[in-house]
Amino acid sequence: MISFELNGKAVEVDVSLDTPLLWVMRDHLKLKGTKFGCGMGLCGACSMLIDGVSTRTCILPIAAVANRQVTTIEGLGNPQMLSTLQQAWVENSVPQCGYCQSGQLVSASALLNSNPNPTDAEIDDAMSGNICRCGTYPNIKKAIKAAAGQQLGVQTFDPKATKGVEV
């Protein structure tokens, strides 16, 4: 039995300890927002925040997150309460097929949390682990810059301090 904090709530799962966090999330906890892309930690589609750090979860055994804080795309905001970053994503029409965008948002969120006004090079550096086959990179960059100037909304889920943008 592994216990950890998922989007602000304590959860316990009883699975084989080598099961990657991604598959625990999708197959056991039925949270489908985080995606499977490569299974080797190469594309970033499976990114989640582990204690605030954007982490590839397709190769992260569930045992590694015992007693840690995990935030998924579902913890960043939702259609009724978008985070500032998600709002920027929508306004800049970032997604195309949309499949990689949960991972992109998680990495962008981690970046802005640690560096509220990143340079182009810092954005490139922080986002280079997330592949987008549709080539949405120019719009991702635009959206990160748009969000960077603003006070951030929901970035890591904290039920006591949730604020966001109504849509």
Next chain:
Amino acid sequence: MSMNNSNASRRGFLKSSLFAAGGLVVGVPLSACATASNTKSEGKNFVPDAFIQITPDNAVHFYMPRSEMGQGTYTGLTTIIAEELDVDPATIQVHHVGAGDEFANPEAGIQITGGSNSIRVHFDPLRQAAANARAGILNAAAQQMALDVSVLTTNNAQVIAKGQAFNYSEFVTLAAKQDLPTQAKLKLPKDYKYMGKDRPRLDGVSKSTGTAQFGLDVDFPGLQRAVLVRCPVAGGSVAAVNDSQALKMPGVKKIVTIYNGVAVVAESYWQAKQAAATLDVTWNKPEKLASFSSDTGKKWFEDALKGEDLEDAHEEGEGEDGLATAHKVVSAQYWAPYLAHSTMEPLNCTVRIENGKCDVWVGCQSPGVAQGLAARITGLSKDDVTVHSTFLGGGFGRRVYSDYVAEATAIARESGLAVQLIWSREDDTKHDYYRPASLADFKVGLDKDGSIESWNVKRAGPNTMPYFLDQLVDGKAPGFMPTGLVDWLSKRGYGLFDGLSVDESSVEGLFEDYDAQHKHVQHVTVDPGLPVGFWRSVGHSFSGYFKESMMDEVAHAVQQDPMAYRLAHTKNNPNLNGALKLVAQKSNWGKNLPNNHFHGVAAHNSFMSSVAQVAQVSVENNQIKIHKITCVVDCGLVVNPDIVKAQMKSGIIFALTAALYGEITLKDGAVQQSNFHDYAIMRMNETPEIDVHIVQSDAAPTGVGEPGVPPVAAAVANAVFAATGKRLRSLPLKLS
């Protein structure tokens, strides 16, 4: 997300839900001379293939017959309807439809999303249908309020009468009982509220919150996960399997052998994957493909070009004889390798066979083919197979094919369980329908002034059509047709139909764009047997590189500026000529470049659009660095400029991956690449600045999803030549 709130549906469900909800339902026949019709006037032979519905709660629904895979058709088609219906596009509820003959793509005759044609072929029928619906509502409103229709106007789903606003829904019951106008007046472009404007994508919120449903997200109680182990050489089958260890692994429910491999069905994906790794399978490998390796295989293509089997594909003027009068002949040979699609969402399909019915959940580009294949494999009639469509996590042509649907259906049938088949990235890289490898040989004859007199090209490589026909015939053939006949028909490929002696996609783009008195195109099929298919821009994906590199060589051979030379040879091609002029201006062609930066130009027509691009490149220590791509597109009237620009950037980045990294190689018939470490995809830090300009036009809209791809590799290669004097005649581009 459970299956019950999936918004996918097939026709039976779709129709019953439409009628249950009531209100005004408008069918849209998607032919060029289309007229809209409400359901009252729907005769027996009238089969609409898209639906607009306004329900009594004033909700507007659009049942969308095409697939959304990133290209933006969800937003584009909805905006077209919104404009003429006079409803804010953001308030329209869009539903993916499932499979049904009435959803056929009017140009393809089958239900397919591809060929960059969604906006082009639906533009007129959809806006006419929406305009007719609005006119019908106005007529009903005039009657109900005893006013002359001329005093009524509309605004955002409301009829405005004497300064008062009434919801459309107040009039739809009456409107639905009457014949709708068939040729209601359409808006002029100057009056557009929504079209031609940069507006946010309508799928942006769901795709920015992880709530958009992709095929992989389908789930319901009792659903098992399946992993399939396939023969490393495509087309192989299982000779023997030892599954004793796998059967003991946790969570494993069943292990079944199907036509192309061994599947492990387990409670979770991780369990299935772990167990599949312990299977010991021996294979029957197809001999021809198993004898092909890339290091020696290119000779197959070279020998074929020298051989006797070339077929004529196109001839103009005196054809090859035109070379006899040439003052000078420039020759070159170019190579492009096999390429994988690498959609971000690995292929997957969910199938449940229960009580004589089969349900298929899949995001794909051809739901009708999926339905046909599932019917064939289950032995059920097509009417008993329901396809539930989802968003696609990338298509690029890969999801035109339904091989994963056939596999999932076979596994569900053999195991007796509801299964979700999930491909790994390795499966995806090794078992694609690849962009065909191609070798092309050009001979361009010039007159004494250095102008092109004759354009001759020969192409060797596989054809995509047999591999598509294989699925199509299998999926759509009448149930009584024996499998052997289906196989024979499909593998014949070309020569099947009168006049189709050469697969058009094998030679498209090699010869059309530039003025020349004589043209001759020949083709020879070389097919080792690796499955090939449509890959974003299809034949243009290699022909754009070949033709535009050749054009550059010819310009340099006569010491002319490559831009000016292209302009001089596009007198019969005004849109391409216009795109070139604009890209020269926007890129500041050849002027004020930073030290050691060089320009290369390329231009190409595809999918009825014209695209011209200038690449700005530097080379240091044999490393190619791309600083900027300037792109001009002429795609007629634009529904959403922001999406057109995004599609150009998307196509350019997709093509840069192919230009710089993309190469699938084989060893004894097996694909050697497996994942993103050895099949690299361009990342943000490698992406150049991209500047897109759209030619202003009121002409009918044309394609945007694919036309950004073809010129890119040549624009870069031509810039590399300008920088180094080295002509790169093979992809991916490498200096050494």
